[in-house]
Amino acid sequence: MCLGIAMKVVEIYDGGLNGVVEAGGVKRHCFFHMVDDIKIGDYVIVHAGCAIEKIEENEAEENLKLIEQCLLGSEDEAGSV
Secondary structure: OOEEEEEEEEEHHHOEEEEEEEEEOEEEEEEEEOOOOOOOHHHHHEEOOOEEEOOOOOHHHHHHHHHHHHHHHHHHHHHHO
């Protein structure tokens, strides 16, 4: 199974082909060669170190919320035994 994570672009270099993305306080190097017109502050879906799609901020927030629920369990599940 493949997983793409929504991350915010925080740094761009090498003529826009490389940069740094951040999510949840974690920063990672990212290749931007598959997505056009990347700017600092944009949100992208990152898979295997490559930005594969630019998305809106609200989509990124929903993506991260769903991933967190999968990892930690939803609030409904936490209260039931």
